[in-house]
Amino acid sequence: MMKSEKIQNKTSLVWKMAIASAVSWEAAKLAGSDHPYLAPLSVILCLQPTIDQSIRFSFHRIAGTAIGIMLTSFLVSHLPMNGWMLGLFLLGGTYIAKWLRIDVTVLHQVALTILLVFTFERNAKDYAFDRIIDTVIGVIIAILVHMFLFPPDYTKKAADSFQTLARQLSGTLSDLSKWVQSEWGQGKGNLMAYRMNNLLQELHTAKEMLQTASDSLKFNPVRKKHKIIISSYQIEMQKLNAGFEYLSNIVKTLKEWEKEGELSSSDKRELGNDLQVLSEYFAGFKGIQQGETDNWKQKEQNMLLESLRSDMLSHPPPGHKVYKDSFFLETKKLLKRL
Structure with missing residues (x-):
C-alpha cells in the first residue's frame, strides 16, 4: 500500500x-x-x-x-x-x-x-x-x-497489485523471448526459475488483495461502481493465472531444451516471436476504469492473439521434436484460456 x-x-x-x-x-x-x-x-x-x-x-x-x-x-x-x-x-x-x-x-x-x-x-x-x-x-x-464515515475501500490497492502482476508477467515473457533469441546456451534457466518464484509471490499477493477489496465492499452502501470494477478484475485475474501456469511449464521445457543445446535459428526466431507477442498481450492489462476495459487496448490484444493463433495453426502436429512440440502444445492450451 x-x-x-x-x-x-x-x-x-x-x-x-x-x-x-x-x-x-x-x-x-x-x-x-x-x-x-x-x-x-x-x-x-x-x-x-x-x-x-x-x-x-x-x-x-x-x-x-x-x-x-x-x-x-x-x-x-x-x-x-x-x-x-x-x-x-x-x-x-x-x-x-x-x-x-x-x-x-x-x-x-x-x-x-x-x-x-x-x-x-x-x-x-x-x-x-x-x-x-x-x-x-x-x-x-x-x-x-x-x-x-469513510467506509474502507481497497479497490485502488487491488488495482495496483493487479497491474504490477501484469507488468511482471509481461516482463518475464519478454525476458524468455530474449533468452531464446540471443542468450541461448548461457545457462539462464536457473535465473528464470528464480523469477518464477517471485512471480508466484506476486500472483498470491494480487489474489489476496482482490479478495480483500471484494470483502471491503460488502455492506458498503456508497461504492457500487467499485464492486463492478473488482468483479471485472477477478475475471481478468483468471487470464493472468493462466499466463503464470503457462510460464511455469514453459520455463521447465526451455531449461531441459537448453541442456540438449539444439535450437536452430528458425526455432529461435519462431519461439522468440511467439513469446514476445504474449508479452505484448499481457502488457495490455493496464487496468479497468469505471467498470470497463480500455476498448482500444482490448482490440489490440485480440489482434495479437489472433495472429498467434494463426501461427499455431501453421505448426505441424506433434512429432519427434519433443521440446518444440511441448512448447507449442502449451501455447495452444494457453490461447484457449485467453
Missing part, C-alpha cells in the same frame, strides 16, 4: 474510533447504563479493517458476552473471589464454548466476559446487565460509523 494510503486509512480509523466511542458512551448513558465505558470498549474492538469483518467480529463479541454472562453472573456472588476460582470459571466456561464448537473469537470473548463479570459483578450493581446492553449499543454504532 502506498504511504499516502496508509496515512489516510490510519486517519479515518482515528476519526471513526473517536466519534463512535463518544456517541456510544452517550447512548449507553441515555439507555440508563451505570457503566457506559463498556460501549466504547466494543467500538474499539469491533472496528476491523473491513465492514464485513467488523460485522462478523461483532456477532462473535455479542455471542461470547452473552455466554460468559450466563455462565458467571449468578454463581459469582455465591463463591469466594480468588485466582483459583477465576481459573475454574475460565476453564469451565471456555470448555463449554469449545464443546459447542464455537469460533475461537467467541471463545476469547467468553473468557474476557467471565473475567470482567467475576471482577465487577460483586461490587458493581447490574454490571452483567449493563455489559450486554452496552456491548450491543457499541457494536451497532461501530458498524454504522464504519459503513457511512
Whole structure:
C-alpha cells in the first residue's frame, strides 16, 4: 500500500474510533447504563479493517458476552473471589464454548466476559446487565460509523497489485523471448526459475488483495461502481493465472531444451516471436476504469492473439521434436484460456 494510503486509512480509523466511542458512551448513558465505558470498549474492538469483518467480529463479541454472562453472573456472588476460582470459571466456561464448537473469537470473548463479570459483578450493581446492553449499543454504532464515515475501500490497492502482476508477467515473457533469441546456451534457466518464484509471490499477493477489496465492499452502501470494477478484475485475474501456469511449464521445457543445446535459428526466431507477442498481450492489462476495459487496448490484444493463433495453426502436429512440440502444445492450451 502506498504511504499516502496508509496515512489516510490510519486517519479515518482515528476519526471513526473517536466519534463512535463518544456517541456510544452517550447512548449507553441515555439507555440508563451505570457503566457506559463498556460501549466504547466494543467500538474499539469491533472496528476491523473491513465492514464485513467488523460485522462478523461483532456477532462473535455479542455471542461470547452473552455466554460468559450466563455462565458467571449468578454463581459469582455465591463463591469466594480468588485466582483459583477465576481459573475454574475460565476453564469451565471456555470448555463449554469449545464443546459447542464455537469460533475461537467467541471463545476469547467468553473468557474476557467471565473475567470482567467475576471482577465487577460483586461490587458493581447490574454490571452483567449493563455489559450486554452496552456491548450491543457499541457494536451497532461501530458498524454504522464504519459503513457511512469513510467506509474502507481497497479497490485502488487491488488495482495496483493487479497491474504490477501484469507488468511482471509481461516482463518475464519478454525476458524468455530474449533468452531464446540471443542468450541461448548461457545457462539462464536457473535465473528464470528464480523469477518464477517471485512471480508466484506476486500472483498470491494480487489474489489476496482482490479478495480483500471484494470483502471491503460488502455492506458498503456508497461504492457500487467499485464492486463492478473488482468483479471485472477477478475475471481478468483468471487470464493472468493462466499466463503464470503457462510460464511455469514453459520455463521447465526451455531449461531441459537448453541442456540438449539444439535450437536452430528458425526455432529461435519462431519461439522468440511467439513469446514476445504474449508479452505484448499481457502488457495490455493496464487496468479497468469505471467498470470497463480500455476498448482500444482490448482490440489490440485480440489482434495479437489472433495472429498467434494463426501461427499455431501453421505448426505441424506433434512429432519427434519433443521440446518444440511441448512448447507449442502449451501455447495452444494457453490461447484457449485467453
